[in-house]
Amino acid sequence: MAAARQETGAEPATADREIVISRLIDAPRELVFEAFTEVRHLSRWWGPEGFTTTTRSFEFREGGEWVFVLHGPDGTDYSEWIRWLRIVPPERIELLHGESRDDPNAFESVLTFAPDGAATRIVMRTVFPTRELRDEAVEKYRAIEGGRQTLNNLAAYVADLVRKEAES
Known part of the structure; x- marks a missing residue:
């Protein structure tokens, strides 16, 4: 019966552990x-x-890692680590994200890039190991607002690239 519900568009089994930002x-x-x-x-x-990023190492390939530090506007540094799990240019990126390589609370994200006319619809679907970790990310770290701001920063950065390209 569960399979039938999923086929009709019911919420996935991970819904209570997910954050989806588009x-x-x-x-x-x-x-x-x-x-x-x-x-x-x-x-x-x-x-x-208000955050800045310092990259320690970066290798964009399946199995590669990005090790970086996020510097908060209050001066707090956050060690971050990402392993690229699957890359399908220019459509999809799957990754594992935590504080370090051995973080037991690391979460998985899938990013999809879909054409929408001349624009691009990016969807970031993050699944946490537990509902409690998802709730902590939302409440303590403001993950939903932070994710929206991050995608807004991406949009502004890309718009600047497009503008510079048009001027040259």
Whole structure:
């Protein structure tokens, strides 16, 4: 019966552990994907408003890692680690994200990049190991607002790239 419910569009079994954030970005999919996959771009927009990023190491390939520090506006540093699990240019990125390589609370995210006319619809679906970890991310770290701000930063950064390209 559960399978029948899923086929009719009912919520997935992970719904209580998920955060889903979507944003329409006024730029071609290939450019949005590039901004998400090249460290020279990522370090310029990654993170919520007021945060900056320092990359320690970066290897964008399946099984590769991005080790970085997010610097909060209050001076707090947050060690971060991402392993790229699956990459399908320019459509999809699957990743594991935690504080470090051995973080038992690391969560998985799937990012999809879909053309929407001349724009790109990016959807970031994050699944936490437990509902409690999801709730903590939402309440303590403001993950939903932070995710929206991060995608807004991406949109602004890509819009600037498009503008500069048009001027040259």
